[in-house]
Amino acid sequence: MDELNRDGLSWIARFMMFADRSAWDRYAAMNPGYLPGYVMPRAPRGKPLQAASNLLFWLWAYDDLECDEVVGRKSVDDHILQLSDLARVVETPDAPTPANPFLAALTDLRRQVSEVASPVQVARWAASMQAYFMANVAAAIQRIQGVVPTLDTYVAQRIHSGAVKPTLMLLDVADGYEVPASELETPAVWALNEMVCTLVGWDNDLLTYHKEVMRGGADHNLVTVLAEAEGCSITDAVASAVRMREQVMALYLRLYDQVHATASPELRRYLAGLSSWIRGHLDWGMTTIRYRDPEAGSDLPDDLAARPEHVSPEPLPISSVAWWWDTLDTARTPSAAGVGR
Numbered sequence: 001m002d003e004l005n006r007d008g009l010s011w012i013a014r015f016m017m018f019a020d021r022s023a024w025d026r027y028a029a030m031n032p033g034y035l036p037g038y039v040m041p042r043a044p045r046g047k048p049l050q051a052a053s054n055l056l057f058w059l060w061a062y063d064d065l066e067c068d069e070v071v072g073r074k075s076v077d078d079h080i081l082q083l084s085d086l087a088r089v090v091e092t093p094d095a096p097t098p099a100n101p102f103l104a105a106l107t108d109l110r111r112q113v114s115e116v117a118s119p120v121q122v123a124r125w126a127a128s129m130q131a132y133f134m135a136n137v138a139a140a141i142q143r144i145q146g147v148v149p150t151l152d153t154y155v156a157q158r159i160h161s162g163a164v165k166p167t168l169m170l171l172d173v174a175d176g177y178e179v180p181a182s183e184l185e186t187p188a189v190w191a192l193n194e195m196v197c198t199l200v201g202w203d204n205d206l207l208t209y210h211k212e213v214m215r216g217g218a219d220h221n222l223v224t225v226l227a228e229a230e231g232c233s234i235t236d237a238v239a240s241a242v243r244m245r246e247q248v249m250a251l252y253l254r255l256y257d258q259v260h261a262t263a264s265p266e267l268r269r270y271l272a273g274l275s276s277w278i279r280g281h282l283d284w285g286m287t288t289i290r291y292r293d294p295e296a297g298s299d300l301p302d303d304l305a306a307r308p309e310h311v312s313p314e315p316l317p318i319s320s321v322a323w324w325w326d327t328l329d330t331a332r333t334p335s336a337a338g339v340g341r
Helices: 002-013 021-029 034-039 047-067 076-091 101-116 119-145 151-161 164-168 171-175 187-214 222-230 234-261 265-285
Strands: none
Touching: 002 034, 002 047, 021 047, 034 047, 034 265, 047 101, 047 119, 047 164, 047 171, 076 101, 076 119, 101 119, 119 151, 119 164, 119 171, 151 187, 151 222, 164 187, 164 265, 171 265, 187 222, 187 234, 187 265, 222 234, 234 265
């Protein structure tokens, strides 16, 4: 992780994105390279793992500098136009290097990915990046309109806005294999992908709520959305968010076992990578200075439950994700109460 962190910081520093030394110091202090170590622990050292890690370095910088703090610093129109340019970068091989530092870094990252991944893997990654940019367009419009999205809208957006799916599309690249399309594109595996994106996104919302409130950017956070939707206090909204999270986690564990039972060796490696993302993000998030900031008065948990407890097996009443439960073959999987890790 130290090597990933050192090399990733050296790479991102080449593009001069940060306005001043304090911004750079804040970014570097969170040790961004430790996250890929936690979420891709089986990947061997080398260019594929570093390329997958550099994606996370780029995403952290872009999220902090161009998304979270965009209002008041640049127009939403300019932000959306930039997102369109970024979307073009990921689909274009051998593009000239742009002057904009974020576009230039992404152009270089796209080159790195193409050097270590198959054309199919590059296309999967590019498509998932496109969805991430579209989610950012929606969030930018909602912010300028002063709108807190509905729960269903937010849950659907959060699958992509956290940029987890592009990292999932590089799990096999970093580890030196390729998941066959006949397995990766099945509804059950895609539901698992979306659940990982959701679980990591909601965990991130819970970890970052205090930071976002202090910096004025908590309108796109599950806690805020639930408080608005249910007309409840923040404390009650946090409790609702945790219950929702555990309901999805219980489904994930059941569907994981179902898919794993008949999966190829490649798909089983990929499934292990999905689970590492859920736990690795928590392990990193509860220790990084990005979230555990003594000056911000943050109070994060020190341990994790062994498994979800007392969780309803019914689908969440959210239309955009209710189909996840339809992929579960209840005749072949244990009850939620009996599932553990």
